[in-house]
Structures are given as C-alpha cells and as structure tokens.
Amino acid sequence: MAFVDFADAHRRHWEDAELLFDHERLGNADQLYGFSAECGLKAVMVGLGMELGSSGRPPAKYLKHVHLLWPLFGEFASGHGGGRYAKQLAAGNPFSDWSHHDRYARKGYAGDEEVRKHRAGARQVRRMVQMASLDDTL
Helix, strand or coil: CCCCCHHHHHHHHHHHHHHHHHCCCHHHHHHHHHHHHHHHHHHHHHHCCCCCCCCCCCCHHHCCCHHHHHHHHHHHHHHCCCHHHHCCCCCCCCCCCCCHHHHHCCCCCCCHHHHHHHHHHHHHHHHHHHHHHHCCCC
C-alpha cells in the first residue's frame, strides 16, 4: 500500500476540485470537495495523536467519510488538545447530505447550491489545516 499522507491528499483533492468547479464539472468537484475535507480532518487528527494501523488506516471509529467524520472531529480534537482547530469549523455539518455513493450518479446530479455548500465546508477545513501546519501540528 502507498504511504498515507492525509495532508497531501487534502491539498491535492482541493486543487483538483477547484479546477473542476471552474470548468462547471460540478459532480466530480463535489466529490473531491468531500474527499478533501475528509482528508484534512484526518490530517489534523493524526497531528493531534490519532494512531494509524499498519496499513495507514484510522481506528474503526474514525474510518468514515466526511459526512460521518465531521461530527466526530470536534470531540476528538477537543479531547486531544485541539479545541482551537475544532472552533475553526462552523456549527452544523455542511456535508450531512454528501455521499461517496454519488460518484455513481448521472452527470448533473449535483446542484450549484449544494456544491457551493460543500465547497465552503472544504474551505473551512482548508483554513484549519493551514493553521495546524503553521502551528507545526502536521
């Protein structure tokens, strides 16, 4: 298995999502915003001490996609000295309606409003990851 680097994957998915968004490829941009946010959350969690298994997988409780991981992040971060990172995320879960299963959907499934909401959530995570990087948490 390739070496796991959640921070790098977070940035890569964000950059690709932005390229797709700019070219109105909203469905795939939407998926990548979700994966970007998920990887960013996991990057910070690892920086705060979450141990990964030998295959690079998080513990089962955190082996989730963003729509399920988002609500778990605040509790984890606060319990591991990262409350300031959890505070960077707005209340509520902007990914509550996001699903990795949508990768199978027809073109045009993702509406502009929905994608913009997921993009804003991914942007929050992006700022949090940047903060953690400046703090040498990552």
